[in-house]
Amino acid sequence: MTLRPNIAQMAGYVPGYQPDDAASYIKLNTNENPYPPSPRVIEAILSEVGEGLRRYPDAASRAAREEAGRLYGFDPSWIIMANGSDEVLNNLIRAFAGEGEEIAYVHPSYSYYGTLAEIQGAKVRTFGLSENFEPQGIPENYQAKLFFLTNPNAPLGFCYSQRYIADLAERLSGVLVVDEAYADFADEDSLDLVRSLENVVVTRTFSKSYSLAGMRLGLAIARPETIAALNKIRDHYNLDRLAQAAAAAALKDQEYFRACVAKIRETRTWFTAELVKLGYQVIPSSGNYVFATPPDRDGTRVYQALYERRILVRHFTDPALSHGLRITIGTPEEMARTVEALAEIGA
Numbered sequence: 322m323t324l325r326p327n328i329a330q331m332a333g334y335v336p337g338y339q340p341d342d343a344a345s346y347i348k349l350n351t352n353e354n355p356y357p358p359s360p361r362v363i364e365a366i367l368s369e370v371g372e373g374l375r376r377y378p379d380a381a382s383r384a385a386r387e388e389a390g391r392l393y394g395f396d397p398s399w400i401i402m403a404n405g406s407d408e409v410l411n412n413l414i415r416a417f418a419g420e421g422e423e424i425a426y427v428h429p430s431y432s433y434y435g436t437l438a439e440i441q442g443a444k445v446r447t448f449g450l451s452e453n454f455e456p457q458g459i460p461e462n463y464q465a466k467l468f469f470l471t472n473p474n475a476p477l478g479f480c481y482s483q484r485y486i487a488d489l490a491e492r493l494s495g496v497l498v499v500d501e502a503y504a505d506f507a508d509e510d511s512l513d514l515v516r517s518l519e520n521v522v523v524t525r526t527f528s529k530s531y532s533l534a535g536m537r538l539g540l541a542i543a544r545p546e547t548i549a550a551l552n553k554i555r556d557h558y559n560l561d562r563l564a565q566a567a568a569a570a571a572l573k574d575q576e577y578f579r580a581c582v583a584k585i586r587e588t589r590t591w592f593t594a595e596l597v598k599l600g601y602q603v604i605p606s607s608g609n610y611v612f613a614t615p616p617d618r619d620g621t622r623v624y625q626a627l628y629e630r631r632i633l634v635r636h637f638t639d640p641a642l643s644h645g646l647r648i649t650i651g652t653p654e655e656m657a658r659t660v661e662a663l664a665e666i667g668a
C-alpha cells in the first residue's frame with residue numbers, strides 16, 4: 322500500500338472543538354448561530370421525512386437554486402448548491418489548480434484552503450497583512466490559478482473595500498474566490514463583482530447566518546461556464562432531500578433571517594464596547610465573532626480561564642494570532658456572562 326506522498330506528509334485540518342456535552346458550555350468557539358433555524362425550515366425538513374426518502378434527491382437542487390437566484394438576483398445557471406461551502410471550495414481547487422500549480426490566500430484567514438491544496442498537490446502561497454490589514458506583496462500580474470479572499474476576514478473580522486477586491490481581481494490572471502461565509506453580518510458583499518468581472522466567484526454558507534451548520538449547506542455564485550465545470554466535479558447527489566428542502570425554506574424566510582442577523586449585530590456592538598471597557602483591543606468586526614486581545618496579550622491564559630468556567634472560545638496557536646481570542650457572538654445572556662467571566666479573570 323503506497324499513499325501519495327502529499328497525503329502521507331500532510332497533517333490534516335483540525336476543526337474547532339465540538340464537546341460531547343456541548344449544552345453544558347457557553348459555546349462560542351465555532352461561529353455557530355445561537356438562535357434556532359427558522360420554524361419554516363424545520364417544517365420543510367419534517368415534510369421530507371417519510372416514504373419519499375427511498376427516492377434519490379433532485380441532482381440539480383433546482384428548488385434551492387431558484388430560491389437563491391430570486392434572492393440574489395441571478396439566473397439559477399449562475400448558482401451551484403454545495404454540501405457545506407467547504408465542498409465547493411474543494412471543487413474550485415480541483416477545477417482550477419492542477420498538481421504543482423499555485424493557489425494563494427491571505428494569512429491569517431481560513432487555513433482549510435491550504436489543506437485542500439495539499440490534497441490536490443497544488444502549491445500554496447500566502448500573503449501577510451500590514452498594520453492596516455492590507456495584504457502585502459501580491460505581484461502586479463499575479464499568475465496563481467486561484468486566490469481565496471475571505472471577506473469579512475476570519476478570524477479577524479475586518480472587511481476589504483469593494484474597490485480593493487475589484488482591483489485585486491483585475492490584477493489576477495486566475496480566479497478570485499471571495500469567501501463570503503460571514504458576509505450576511507457585514508454591510509457589503511461582492512455579488513455585483515460577480516456580474517461585472519469574469520474571474521470573480523462568491524461562496525456562501527448556511528452554517529452561520531441561517532443557523533444550519535448541522536445540515537451542511539453552502540453555495541457558490543459564478544459565471545455559468547464556471548458553474549458548469551463545478552457541476553462536473555461534484556458528487557451528483559451532493560445535497561440530500563432534507564438539505565434541499567431546508568435550503569429553499571431558509572432562503573425564503575427572509576423575515577426570520579433578517580431578525581436573527583440584526584440581533585447578532587446588535588449583540589456584537591454591545592459586546593465589543595464591553596470588551597473595550599475591560600481594556601481589550603478589539604478589531605471592529607463585520608462577522609458573527611470578534612477577535613479580541615487581552616491587555617497582557619496572553620490569549621492562552623484567558624482561553625484556559627474561560628474554559629475552566631465552561632465558556633469555550635477559539636484560541637489559535639499560530640504566532641500571528643496566539644495573543645488573542647476569536648469569540649463567537651452568542652445570545653445577549655451568553656455574552657453578558659462572558660463579560661462577567663472576563664472581568665473576574667482580569668488582565
Ligand SMILES: Cc1ncc(COP(=O)(O)O)c(C=O)c1O
Nearest residue numbers: 405406407431475502526528539
Ligand atoms: C471563512 C470560512 N469559509 C468557509 C467555512 C466553511 O463553512 P461550511 O460550514 O459551509 O462548510 C467556514 C467555516 O467556519 C469559514 O469560517
